[in-house]
Amino acid sequence: MADKSVDCKGLSCPMPIVRTKKAIEEIEPGQVLEVVATDPGSVSDIKSWAERTGHQFVGTIKEEGVFKHYIRKSDPSELKPEKRYPHVVSNEELLQRLTDNPVIVDVREPAEYAFGHIPGAISVPFGKLEETIGELKKFADQEIHVVCRTGTRSDIACQILSEKGFPNVKNVVPGMSEWTGPVEKRS
Amino acid sequence: MARRVAIIASNGGLETAYKVLNIATAAAATEAEVAIFFTFEALAIIHKDAANMLTMGAGKEHYMEGFKRANVPSIPELVEIAKESGVKLIACQMTMDVTGMKKEDFIDGVEVGGAVTFLDFAYDADVTVTF
Numbered sequence: 397m398a399d400k401s402v403d404c405k406g407l408s409c410p411m412p413i414v415r416t417k418k419a420i421e422e423i424e425p426g427q428v429l430e431v432v433a434t435d436p437g438s439v440s441d442i443k444s445w446a447e448r449t450g451h452q453f454v455g456t457i458k459e460e461g462v463f464k465h466y467i468r469k470s471d472p473s474e475l476k477p478e479k480r481y482p483h484v485v486s487n488e489e490l491l492q493r494l495t496d497n498p499v500i501v502d503v504r505e506p507a508e509y510a511f512g513h514i515p516g517a518i519s520v521p522f523g524k525l526e527e528t529i530g531e532l533k534k535f536a537d538q539e540i541h542v543v544c545r546t547g548t549r550s551d552i553a554c555q556i557l558s559e560k561g562f563p564n565v566k567n568v569v570p571g572m573s574e575w576t577g578p579v580e581k582r583s
Numbered sequence: 584m585a586r587r588v589a590i591i592a593s594n595g596g597l598e599t600a601y602k603v604l605n606i607a608t609a610a611a612a613t614e615a616e617v618a619i620f621f622t623f624e625a626l627a628i629i630h631k632d633a634a635n636m637l638t639m640g641a642g643k644e645h646y647m648e649g650f651k652r653a654n655v656p657s658i659p660e661l662v663e664i665a666k667e668s669g670v671k672l673i674a675c676q677m678t679m680d681v682t683g684m685k686k687e688d689f690i691d692g693v694e695v696g697g698a699v700t701f702l703d704f705a706y707d708a709d710v711t712v713t714f
Contacts, residue, residue: 408653410609414664417612441609448613 397507398430398466399423405434405462412438413445416467420451425471426523426549428454428507433463442467452545455511466507481554485566490514490541491577500541501532503553504572508545510582514575522549529560536562543568586615589705591713595624597637597658598646603628603714604661610710611668619665620701622675625714626682629672629689633658659690666692673701 402419404412412433419429431442439456442465446453454466490498500517502509509519520528522544532540540562544550547569554567588610592603603619610617621629627636637658639646656664666672672693679685679695686695694700705711 406654408655410605410612411656413609413612414668417668445613 397428397510399427401430401432403432404438405432407433408435409437409441413441416442416445416465417449420449420467420469423469425469426505427469428505429467429469430507431463431465431467433465434461436463438463438465452508454505454507466511468505468508479555481551481558481565481567483554483566484547484569485541486569487571487575487577490543490568493541494577498541499535499538500543500568501553502572503542503544503549508572512572512579512581514543514572515578515580517543517580522553525553525556529557532557532562537564539564539566541566541568544571545573547571586610586613586710587704587708588615588617589701589708589711590617590619591701591711592619592621592625592628593623594714595627595637597639598643599625599714600628600633600637600658601655601661604658604665606712607670608661608665608668611665611670615709616669616671617665618671618673618701618704620673620675620696620698622678626674626678626684626689628658629662629674629693630684631688631690633662633690662690671704 400419400423402415404415412431412435416431423429443453446467451470452468454468457464497516500514501520502513502517503520503522503525505521506519542550542553542565547567550567550571554565557565590603590607592599607617607619627633630636673696674689674693676695676697
């Protein structure tokens, strides 16, 4: 569920933060880092650190005294998309359509998807979109709702899909960051 | 511009060394510019012989066992991490004159400066801490 994992088991403050900082420099923007720690202080430290440095804190899983923190390295380009995909639906509109079992493609990273997604949404991480496109062909004649966290990755995903012959693609804005509808989680 | 953290360390002992270096390395990992001004007893923290000069004060020996259990890095290791993360280490010129310490007594990468050298950094600091 992560692109890189850093082992901080048995280490106390400030080492988990120091190691996290080092490890995030070694991954690409958009990739997810897993930090495995036993220090209970790391729970709030890692979250604050991510918010302070502008990376996305995805979530923490606690398993038998071990904390697994997930952080997605942010991409500076996320802040200023150059070209906007024109066909959008709002979170509210999608929420109203949920009863009709719409096709929803979630292009966030697997870790983000695991920590909460719209029930029935198909996970297609943005980086794997082009190689997965064949599997989506069966939905080509239906309306496809593409969702990410803020509407930026899904914007680009919509552009790619419409270029590859999907005529009826909609970007969900703003996306999961403000989703108030039902959510399914990794158990 | 990055946030700035200005730290004054003026006490010796292992506890002060840990307090100073934990804050400094955490701040540096959070992409802050960090400078530490070492004065009086705190010069021991950046001394080449820190391992022998820094001790846990009388009555506080019980901490040592905890340090071992919690796998806390040694002071020289933490100083090395601080240096690698770009923390500026400034030794107080006046204390050096008073105690007869020389720049060569300190680990590599330490700058020597007076109060103004530190203040010049601290005037634009967002956070100032004293130990």
